[in-house]
Amino acid sequence: MKTNASTSAFLIALTFGLSIAQPTFADAPNIQTNGPIIYLADNLGEAASLGWCIDTEGRGRSDQLHAHTCKPTGDDVLFVYVADSGLIQSATYADLCMAYNAPDDTENPFGLIACDGTDETQRFEYDEDSMEIRLGSNTTQCVTVATTIDDAGPYQSRDLILAACADLDPSFKQWVLQE
Numbered sequence: 083m084k085t086n087a088s089t090s091a092f093l094i095a096l097t098f099g100l101s102i103a104q105p106t107f108a109d110a111p112n113i114q115t116n117g118p119i120i121y122l123a124d125n126l127g128e129a130a131s132l133g134w135c136i137d138t139e140g141r142g143r144s145d146q147l148h149a150h151t152c153k154p155t156g157d158d159v160l161f162v163y164v165a166d167s168g169l170i171q172s173a174t175y176a177d178l179c180m181a182y183n184a185p186d187d188t189e190n191p192f193g194l195i196a197c198d199g200t201d202e203t204q205r206f207e208y209d210e211d212s213m214e215i216r217l218g219s220n221t222t223q224c225v226t227v228a229t230t231i232d233d234a235g236p237y238q239s240r241d242l243i244l245a246a247c248a249d250l251d252p253s254f255k256q257w258v259l260q261e
Contacts, residue, residue: 114154118162118173119260121152123213124253127231128152128238134227135159136170136180136242138194143175147192149227151237163259168205168218169197179204182217182244189241192225213256214247222247224255 109125111133122134128151137150138158153159160173161180170180172194179197181204184190198204205218206225215225228241247255 111152113152113260115152115156115159115260117157117160117260119152119159120161120163120170120215121258121260122149122227122253123256123258126227126253130237132237134240136161137239138172138175139190139239143178143194145193145195146190147180147194148190148242149240150234151239153237162261163206163208163215165208167199168207169199170204170206170215171197180206185244188243189228191244192242208257208259212247213258215255215257216247217244224250225257226250226254229254 110123111121111125111128112131113121113133115135120136125131125133128134130151133152134149135152136147138144139146139148150159157174161170162173163170172178177197178194181193181195181201182191183193183195183203202219207216207218207221209216217223223244224247226243226245228243230240232239
């Protein structure tokens with residue numbers, strides 16, 4: 083078979099490209115939640131394989147946030163990232179946004195407060211390549227979940243915390259934005 087140099091180069095590049103490991107998640111969740119959610123790309127041990135969503139703590143509206151099983155129903159897991167402002171807004175509770183407003187609280191440093199685009203504690207950066215949500219005022223810090231899983235009724239929860247991005251296993255810091 084006669085090939086020219088450009089065809090050979092293309093075939094070599096294609097073969098090489100197919101042999102490079104593509105990112106895969108050890109255990110992707112089976113998301114059943116409709117609407118905008120922000121969830122971990124890896125199921126990370128969630129017992130029903132429903133994944134982990136940013137959620138208000140307790141039932142319904144709360145001023146504290148954690149990670150919770152991505153419930154098939156329930157409006158308190160509905161959040162949207164607004165890239166222009168860097169805000170993470172509740173899609174259920176009007177004008178309420180995620181904030182890193184209690185940095186000294188090791189279990190609940192994130193709250194749900196009135197949206198204010200000038201408040202540095204409410205501004206986040208989402209990096210599509212790394213899938214990290216970083217604190218806008220310190221992009222070396224990532225939104226992550228605690229290693230400990232707690233029972234939460236028929237579901238499960240984890241503390242939603244902030245940690246150095248470089249110190250985290252990717253399964254704890256890679257978030258998917260579902261519209």
